[in-house]
Amino acid sequence: MTMPQKLIPLCEPYLSGNEWNYVKECLDSGWVATAGAFIPRFEESVRSYVGATHAVGVASGTAGLHLALLVAGVEPKDEVLVPTITFIAPVNAVRYVGAHPVFMDLDPVTCQVDAKKIAQFLEKECRIENGVCINQKTKRRVKAIIAVHLLGLACEIDHIFTLAKEYKLKVIEDAAEALGVRYKGRHAGTFGDLGVLSFNGNKLVTAGSGGVVLTDDKLLADRVRYFATQAKDNPDTFYHGAVGFNYRLTNLHAAIGLAQMEKVDDYLAKKKRIATFYDEALSQFPELSRVLNGPDCNGSHWLYTFLLDRNQGLKKRDAILKQMHQERIMARPLFHPIHLLPPYKNEEFYAINEAPSLFERGICLPSSVGLNEADLQRTVATLQKVL
Ligand SMILES: *Cc1c(COP(=O)(O)O)cnc(C)c1O
Numbered sequence: 001m002t003m004p005q006k007l008i009p010l011c012e013p014y015l016s017g018n019e020w021n022y023v024k025e026c027l028d029s030g031w032v033a034t035a036g037a038f039i040p041r042f043e044e045s046v047r048s049y050v051g052a053t054h055a056v057g058v059a060s061g062t063a064g065l066h067l068a069l070l071v072a073g074v075e076p077k078d079e080v081l082v083p084t085i086t087f088i089a090p091v092n093a094v095r096y097v098g099a100h101p102v103f104m105d106l107d108p109v110t111c112q113v114d115a116k117k118i119a120q121f122l123e124k125e126c127r128i129e130n131g132v133c134i135n136q137k138t139k140r141r142v143k144a145i146i147a148v149h150l151l152g153l154a155c156e157i158d159h160i161f162t163l164a165k166e167y168k169l170k171v172i173e174d175a176a177e178a179l180g181v182r183y184k185g186r187h188a189g190t191f192g193d194l195g196v197l198s199f200n201g202n203k204l205v206t207a208g209s210g211g212v213v214l215t216d217d218k219l220l221a222d223r224v225r226y227f228a229t230q231a232k233d234n235p236d237t238f239y240h241g242a243v244g245f246n247y248r249l250t251n252l253h254a255a256i257g258l259a260q261m262e263k264v265d266d267y268l269a270k271k272k273r274i275a276t277f278y279d280e281a282l283s284q285f286p287e288l289s290r291v292l293n294g295p296d297c298n299g300s301h302w303l304y305t306f307l308l309d310r311n312q313g314l315k316k317r318d319a320i321l322k323q324m325h326q327e328r329i330m331a332r333p334l335f336h337p338i339h340l341l342p343p344y345k346n347e348e349f350y351a352i353n354e355a356p357s358l359f360e361r362g363i364c365l366p367s368s369v370g371l372n373e374a375d376l377q378r379t380v381a382t383l384q385k386v387l
Contacts, residue, residue, distance in 0.1 A: 008379060010330040011202040011303060014270075014369035015256075017263045022255035036251030038258055043212065045261040046197065050179075050187040052214040054221035057249035057257075058228050061176040061198025064211035065093035067247060068194040069144065071223040072170040074099050078143035079135055079348070081121070081169075083113035083155075084337045084355045086148045090174045091338050099143065102135070103339040103349035106358055111291045111305065111334070112155035113148060114354070115163070121350045122167045133167045138348065144170040149178035149188045151364070152204070152271070152302025153293055157183050157191045172196065176211075179204045180268045180300035189214050194224075199257050204271070204302050204369075205264055207257030210249050268300055270369045274376065275301035278365060281380040282306060285387050291362070301367070305334065308361040320363060320386045327382050334362030 026032050039057055047055035058064045074080060076098030082091050084103035094101045104121070107114045126133050126142055133142040147160045157173065164171045175181070175189030176198035182188065189195025195214040199207035213224045226232075231244025249257075260267075282288050291305040308316050317333060324331040337359050339349040366379055 005328050005378075006375075008329045008366045008371070008375050009368060010332055010364065010366055012368045012370065013201050013206045014267065015260075018259035019256050022259050023252060026252050026255050031251045034248040034250050036254070038251045038254035039249055042207070042249070042254035042258040042261065045258055046212045047214070049261065049264065050190055050197075050214060052187075052190050052195070053216040054214065054218060056213045056221055056224045056228070057254060058211045058213060058224070059247045059249055060209050061174075061196055061200060061211035062089040062093060063228070063245070063247040064196040064198075064213045064224075065090050065146070065172065065174060066096045067224045067227050067245070068172045068196055068213055069093055069097045069099070070227060071220050072144055072172060072193055074143045074170070077140055079138065079140050080143060081118060081145040082338075083148050083150070084339045084349060084352055085111070085335050085358060086150060086174070086338070087176070087335055088338055088341075089176070090146045090148055091344065094146070095343075100140065101338075101344065101347050102142070103337075103344070103347065103352060105350070105352040106355050108354045108358060109292055110153060110155075110294050110297075111358060111362070112150055112153060112294070113160075115156040115159040117351050118145065118160060119163055122163060125350065126167065128168060131168060133169060135348075142167070142169060144172055146172045146174055147192060148174040149181055151291060151305050152177055152181060152300040153291070154178065154181050154183040154188050154297040154299065156294060156296075157188070158296075161191050170194075175214075176200075177203065177302050178300065180264060180302075182298040184296045185298075190216075193217070194220060199253075199260075204267055204300060205257065205260040207249070207253040207260065210253045210257055267369045271301040271367065274367055274371055275304055277373075277376050278304050278306075278380070281376075285383075287312060287387070304365045304367045305362055306365070307358065308363070310357065310361070312361065313357075314360045316386075317360060317363060320383060323386045324379075324382055327378070329379050329382055330366060331379070332364050334359050334364065
């Protein structure tokens with residue numbers, strides 16, 4: 001009988017630094033909950049790494065997106081532009097504040113939201129009336145764009161930011177997958193009115209769970225902290241001035257996050273080596289193309305993704321994934337287009353013609369920082385079997 005092969009997960013945490021020491025400090029001192037010295041230390045390590053003015057730790061990236069929309073002034077019945085292919089969290093956050101997503105298409109080479117189509121939508125479908133942007137078809141106010149940086153690459157954030165200012169929109173950058181990603185030399189998440197990072201288990205750096213909201217505006221940073229802490233105006237009298245949330249980061253999570261942030265450059269170097277290995281190995285298959293950085297983007301290679309060519313598709317993709325899973329290799333498809341999912345199938349979308357094909361042709365390969373040469377070779381060999 002053959003031994004079952006080692007499982008190769010898609011993207012798992014790599015804990016090799018001060019995690020034990022810092023968590024032990026929390027346990028020894030009793031500071032395990034939502035106050036403690038690791039929280040500001042973690043926030044500061046992230047803030048200085050990305051070069052933002054303010055960084056507020058929260059319980060998750062999703063919580064951060066919710067609060068970012070709230071403090072950006074997105075209100076019930078407003079519209080928010082979002083890419084249809086992304087992890088679903090930013091879209092759900094739009095609904096948490098009672099607003100509606102308007103789904104946008106992706107660029108077929110970079111797999112990022114197509115900024116040219118955002119421009120077209122605003123120009124053709126919207127008008128500024130009394131200083132606010134109105135969607136002429138729905139008569140609703142378009143209030144914000146969530147610019148998602150997908151897969152460890154960057155969307156065209158400066159173009160999007162310029163459009164947003166022209167049309168009086170707020171920009172929230174979802175940089176959950178983009179720690180270590182730079183666009184024109186500046187870190188993703190620091191262009192918009194607010195940016196959100198995630199420290200979930202599958203991200204480049206994990207805190208177990210956690211998020212950080214970035215902004216250059218002190219007022220917005222204070223508002224995020226306020227709403228994350230039950231909108232508590234006075235802790236002695238339990239005076240709450242608004243409906244808040246319990247979205248705080250704990251000291252335990254911050255302790256892990258800080259230990260991981262100390263290693264971020266090592267992790268980026270490791271991701272780069274993984275991407276280089278896959279690039280070389282995949283160059284033997286002319287029917288595959290790697291999802292590529294735009295010219296202004298310096299990516300983190302967070303999740304290595306390739307596309308099958310246009311005359312292949314779902315069948316080939318599923319055959320590859322099936323073989324991978326049989327051999328305990330956790331490759332996976334690109335995110336499902338969200339405008340086709342049950343909770344969102346009645347929402348608006350604009351000029352989407354690339355996203356469904358990208359979904360049928362995209363495959364993400366295992367990209368954990370801890371992968372070794374043998375794991376990478378096994379993954380490529382399995383791919384080779386099907387192709
Ligand atoms: C992971 C992720 C999130 C959500 O972050 P959590 O910390 O898991 O809540 C949001 N957006 C994108 C694009 C993500 O990949």
